[in-house]
Amino acid sequence: MSSKFNYQELHANKLLKPKVNILVNSDPNRAKTGLNIVASVTLAITLVGCAAKGTDGVVPIGNGNYMIGGIGGLTDYSASAVKARYFKQAAEFCATKGQNMQPLNSAGVDSGPGTYASAEIQFRCIPK
Numbered sequence: 001m002s003s004k005f006n007y008q009e010l011h012a013n014k015l016l017k018p019k020v021n022i023l024v025n026s027d028p029n030r031a032k033t034g035l036n037i038v039a040s041v042t043l044a045i046t047l048v049g050c051a052a053k054g055t056d057g058v059v060p061i062g063n064g065n066y067m068i069g070g071i072g073g074l075t076d077y078s079a080s081a082v083k084a085r086y087f088k089q090a091a092e093f094c095a096t097k098g099q100n101m102q103p104l105n106s107a108g109v110d111s112g113p114g115t116y117a118s119a120e121i122q123f124r125c126i127p128k
Contacts (some may be wrong), residue, residue, distance in 0.1 A: 058093045061122065065104060066090065069120030072111070079108025082119035094125035102126045 006071050027122035061067045066088055072082035083106050094101040 018124065035105050058090070061105035065122055065124050066093070067120060067122050070118065072119070074116075074119040076117045077111045079110050079117050079119045083108050083121055084119050086119060086121045087123075090121060090123045094123075100128055 035109075055070070059067045059069075068086040070082075072085075076082050087101070087103065087106075090103075091101040100124070103121065103123050104117065105122040109115070109117065111117040
């Protein structure tokens with residue numbers, strides 16, 4: 001008898017059975033729990049991402065100057081679009097004080113792979 005094994009012959013004669021490990025979830029409630037965890041984590045990440053959009057308003061930065069900054073929305077591809085929205089908010093803020101808005105400084109970054117457009121503006125309110 002030869003010391004070599006003929007795997008094809010053993011397999012054909014069902015003497016060699018392939019070893020297959022299959023993970024089977026026999027508990028349907030466990031599968032539902034796993035899906036609930038995934039859904040909860042996804043929702044939490046989404047809410048944190050939305051909450052981290054920016055300052056949500058005007059922030060005083062001293063000497064009568066103010067700042068608005070943050071991340072643009074899903075459809076904002078350029079920093080200019082974000083700046084325009086913030087300058088509009090700044091003008092509305094100054095209008096509530098009966099004044100005009102004077103831009104001081106601005107900076108921004110366009111959107112790219114994995115990032116939203118962002119911007120920051122600085123301004124002051126001056127008498128009309």
